[in-house]
Amino acid sequence: MVRSKNTSPTWNDVKTALLDFDRVGLRGLVQDLYSASKDNQAFLHARLGLGLDQLQPFKASISRWISPDLMKGQSVSVSKAKKAITDYKKAIGRPDGMAELSIFYCEEAIGLLESCSLEDEIYFTALIRMYGRSLEIVSDLPTLERSTYLDRLDKLRSRGRSVGWVVEEEFDRLWYDAVDEQKGE
Known part of the structure; x- marks a missing residue:
């Protein structure tokens, strides 16, 4: 043809x-x-x-785009940060790697919000969605693998209190929904 x-x-x-x-x-x-x-x-x-660390280039990309060096004039790009996770998923998509990258995204985003005043609804919404996605990914892991990830997500939930907007309320809601769902298993 x-x-x-x-x-x-x-x-x-x-x-x-x-x-x-x-x-x-x-x-x-x-x-x-x-x-x-x-x-x-x-x-x-x-x-x-x-x-040794197949996640490193994906983490570097997430860091660059979700927590850029604003003093050097680097811009934020939620879509490019999320693309790194999508690229990893296409490459291999191991559940533990997906959990690591999605939580790392949240940690980097919270770090930026704690260090500067950012008023960007898209950024906050993306952070909340990624936190919820992280909880979903972690809940699908075997029980023995969950605890370290859940500890990190709980720490993020606590850190969410310091960034304002509706992050604290949404993190709490997502956290308790996930905890209730796991109790029902």
């Missing part, structure tokens, strides 16, 4: 083109993708289980 020049290629087009690659050609393609960006490197390291 021949596509018109105005039609964007699809994954099916890519799969068909890959059929023409031999092993060496495919390895070369992956090498070029690896060299093309840090995101591709992080993806491949996580997917292939390489390196």
